[in-house]
Amino acid sequence: MSKHSGPPGQPDQPQPGERDAWLSVAARKNRRRRVVLADPRGRGRVLRTIIELEEQTSVGEKLIRDLIRQQLRAAFLLGGGTLTLLALLPLVFYLVPALGDVELAGVRLPWLLLGVLPFPLCYGAGYAYRRLAESHEHDFVSSVDR
Amino acid sequence: MIQNLWSLGLVVVVAAITFLLGYVGSRRANTTPDFLVARRAIPATRNAAAISGEYLSAASFLGVAGLVLKDGIDALWYPIGFTAGYLALMLFVAAPLRRSGAYTLPDFAEARLGSTNLRRFCTFFVICIGVLYLVPQLQSAGLTLNTITGLPAWLGGVVVTVIVVVNVLGGGMRAITLVQAFQYWGKLFAIAAPTFVLFAVFLAGPGNGAQEVDDAGVLRFHKEVSVTTTEQVRVRVEVPMELKAVGQVNGGHANGEVYWGTGTYTVGKGTELWFEKGSPVPVVEDAPTDNAHWLKPQTGGLGGLFETYSLIFATFLGTMGLPHVLVRFYTNPDGKAARRTALHVLYLLGLFYIFPTVLGVISRQYLPHLLVTGQTDAAVLLLPSTMQPNVLGQVLGAIVAAGAFAAFLSTSSGLVVSVAGVVSTDILPGKVRDFRWATVLTGAVAIGLALVLPRSDASLTVAMSFALAASTFCPLLVLGIWWRGLTWMGAIAGLVVGGGLVIGSQVVTVVSSYTGDWAPSVFSMPALITVPVAFLTMVAISKLTSRQRPDDVSRILLRFHAPDPLGFMRDRDVQRFGTAEEKARLADGTRRDPPQPWS
Numbered sequence: 133m134s135k136h137s138g139p140p141g142q143p144d145q146p147q148p149g150e151r152d153a154w155l156s157v158a159a160r161k162n163r164r165r166r167v168v169l170a171d172p173r174g175r176g177r178v179l180r181t182i183i184e185l186e187e188q189t190s191v192g193e194k195l196i197r198d199l200i201r202q203q204l205r206a207a208f209l210l211g212g213g214t215l216t217l218l219a220l221l222p223l224v225f226y227l228v229p230a231l232g233d234v235e236l237a238g239v240r241l242p243w244l245l246l247g248v249l250p251f252p253l254c255y256g257a258g259y260a261y262r263r264l265a266e267s268h269e270h271d272f273v274s275s276v277d278r
Numbered sequence: 279m280i281q282n283l284w285s286l287g288l289v290v291v292v293a294a295i296t297f298l299l300g301y302v303g304s305r306r307a308n309t310t311p312d313f314l315v316a317r318r319a320i321p322a323t324r325n326a327a328a329i330s331g332e333y334l335s336a337a338s339f340l341g342v343a344g345l346v347l348k349d350g351i352d353a354l355w356y357p358i359g360f361t362a363g364y365l366a367l368m369l370f371v372a373a374p375l376r377r378s379g380a381y382t383l384p385d386f387a388e389a390r391l392g393s394t395n396l397r398r399f400c401t402f403f404v405i406c407i408g409v410l411y412l413v414p415q416l417q418s419a420g421l422t423l424n425t426i427t428g429l430p431a432w433l434g435g436v437v438v439t440v441i442v443v444v445n446v447l448g449g450g451m452r453a454i455t456l457v458q459a460f461q462y463w464g465k466l467f468a469i470a471a472p473t474f475v476l477f478a479v480f481l482a483g484p485g486n487g488a489q490e491v492d493d494a495g496v497l498r499f500h501k502e503v504s505v506t507t508t509e510q511v512r513v514r515v516e517v518p519m520e521l522k523a524v525g526q527v528n529g530g531h532a533n534g535e536v537y538w539g540t541g542t543y544t545v546g547k548g549t550e551l552w553f554e555k556g557s558p559v560p561v562v563e564d565a566p567t568d569n570a571h572w573l574k575p576q577t578g579g580l581g582g583l584f585e586t587y588s589l590i591f592a593t594f595l596g597t598m599g600l601p602h603v604l605v606r607f608y609t610n611p612d613g614k615a616a617r618r619t620a621l622h623v624l625y626l627l628g629l630f631y632i633f634p635t636v637l638g639v640i641s642r643q644y645l646p647h648l649l650v651t652g653q654t655d656a657a658v659l660l661l662p663s664t665m666q667p668n669v670l671g672q673v674l675g676a677i678v679a680a681g682a683f684a685a686f687l688s689t690s691s692g693l694v695v696s697v698a699g700v701v702s703t704d705i706l707p708g709k710v711r712d713f714r715w716a717t718v719l720t721g722a723v724a725i726g727l728a729l730v731l732p733r734s735d736a737s738l739t740v741a742m743s744f745a746l747a748a749s750t751f752c753p754l755l756v757l758g759i760w761w762r763g764l765t766w767m768g769a770i771a772g773l774v775v776g777g778g779l780v781i782g783s784q785v786v787t788v789v790s791s792y793t794g795d796w797a798p799s800v801f802s803m804p805a806l807i808t809v810p811v812a813f814l815t816m817v818a819i820s821k822l823t824s825r826q827r828p829d830d831v832s833r834i835l836l837r838f839h840a841p842d843p844l845g846f847m848r849d850r851d852v853q854r855f856g857t858a859e860e861k862a863r864l865a866d867g868t869r870r871d872p873p874q875p876w877s
Binding site: 222233246261265 | 351354355358361362364365366368369370373573574575576577583586587590594614617618620621624625627628629631632635760832835836839840841842843844
């Protein structure tokens with residue numbers, strides 16, 4: 133675990149006061165601090181961008197807006213695609229009743245389509261999203277960490 | 279009788295292991311964060327097993343097979359929806375919600391929109407959904423105990439409530455995480471083992487007790503059967519038949535041979551019916567009466583299509599709004615772990631749901647008399663001893679009963695913890711003692727309602743709480759996480775309209791079930807209408823009140839979406855909860871090595 137403690141005031145994070153306005157006074161004092169002792173990347177430079185993000189300069193604002201848009205697009209493409217595909221099945225079955233008589237390896241096709249297929253499909257979409265989302269986040273961190 | 283002993287024995291073993299694991303977990307759980315979020319140090323795979331263990335409720339373990347037995351292929355949308363709901367949760371909610379650092383849904387709403395009014399509305403709906411979900415669990419526990427031992431139905435619900443409340447009192451979230459992880463694997467075994475054995479028996483040929491289907495696809499009893507109804511049912515007869523009935527039929531007394539022509543019959547509670555060998559099977563109303571309709575999808579016309587889509591809306595979008603599911607995600611260390619946990623859950627659920635489907639299909643061949651009483655939830659419990667009336671069947675039956683019991687225990691534990699968490703922090707001052715009081719209170723209310731309300735299929739009742747969650751918290755979460763424009767007034771309007779419509783239609787359904795079933799299916803499956811209405815209301819009112827937009831919306835969205843290594847995530851609840859000493863202990867904890875992750 134990389135969570136160790138350090139003396140208060142270590143400049144690895146922005147000052148607590150601004151960020152935690154919603155906390156009570158007592159809570160702000162006692163907040164747990166995350167200090168990474170040996171990080172290959174230069175934390176000092178990252179810090180500057182983080183403060184930029186914090187203070188919503190136009191650069192920081194644009195960065196985070198782009199990230200949100202990227203993540204949302206990935207989620208919509210994968211989730212929307214999978215869910216629409218599944219949600220089309222009842223309509224297809226309704227419009228083409230003959231599908232109910234098709235047999236595949238002794239089992240009727242609709243039973244295979246509904247009983248087996250959706251589960252690997254959902255997992256596959258989830259897996260793809262995890263890869264995408266994590267690579268977006270990785271890109272974001274490296275763009276911050278110039 | 280021997281079967282009862284086997285089953286009772288295994289049920290006691292499950293209860294004992296639950297207590298034991300709870301005790302082991304609770305020895306280390308002594309701070310409020312332990313109680314509420316298990317110190318956020320649970321590995322993703324175990325957390326996923328715990329989430330799945332908690333999620334696979336009576337509706338999944340008994341209800342899916344029962345509905346497949348009754349409704350056929352269209353019932354497969356239940357397991358699909360229960361799984362795909364997790365996909366939606368993972369894509370749109372998991373990581374940002376975890377990074378928001380809120381512990382409960384009201385916490386999230388307040389952190390995002392800064393309104394205590396909104397918080398109160400959220401609290402109300404969390405309690406509604408939680409209790410609505412808890413009631414069928416306890417009722418199914420009663421059914422299970424009644425089926426395997428003949429003990430009165432109320433006792434099962436009371437036993438489950440007591441075990442859950444005592445366990446939660448002991449160790450809170452920390453204790454039940456281990457319990458639930460264990461129970462996922464327990465449930466998987468309990469449903470997989472009988473499925474493999476019974477499926478092999480089934481393939482080996484239509485052996486003992488397989489039901490006959492004639493050329494017209496009409497279900498017929500394979501031997502003389504006597505059926506006793508446990509509550510009033512309406513059955514449909516397609517092929518005229520003769521039978522012996524003692525009790526109430528169509529409001530009048532029946533005693534002896536009767537002739538039933540085509541039509542529907544109302545059979546009173548406690549009526550005994552004798553069917554000859556080869557007699558057609560009367561089927562409860564609204565279920566397909568012959569195998570052709572049972573086998574083929576979407577034979578119910580436009581009404582059936584509407585119901586299917588409504589179910590899809592409710593389950594796909596409702597999962598993300600279930601309080602007991604969300605609370606589990608806060609036990610992840612960060613947003614990335616939350617996403618990985620959700621992915622692992624998808625895999626575990628997909629693995630599980632193959633089995634109840636197979637059992638449901640097989641039980642159509644062996645348990646036609648359940649179609650008369652409508653107690654199809656008992657199919658999984660009765661199938662092993664019906665197919666294998668020997669020691670093997672008894673052992674398998676006992677394993678299934680124990681698995682069902684594990685399902686009630688884990689889901690109820692999760693629900694009680696999440697509802698009690700909300701009650702203790704929003705209504706009571708939020709210390710460990712209040713959490714304990716809230717636990718007792720939640721358990722008492724739930725068991726009271728379970729005893730008072732009429733029992734229906736577990737999956738149907740559960741689908742109602744999914745509809746409520748999809749029409750209230752789904753828009754709040756999705757819009758709150760992805761859209762800057764949401765305001766607290768818009769959120770309240772959406773919650774009230776969406777939740778109000780669902781609760782209203784539920785009331786109409788209950789009233790109509792007492793006064794002759796006049797309500798169309800729009801009222802029992804409202805999600806297809808209520809979810810879009812809730813979304814639209816939330817967006818429209820937010821646009822109208824765009825001045826109320828919180829000033830710090832950019833900062834909040836930054837916290838939700840910034841990758842974890844940047845360190846914007848804040849755990850809000852740890853500071854919110856707890857006494858002065860606990861806070862001091864927490865602060866103290868930062869000055870030495872972090873406590874060993876509990877594993």
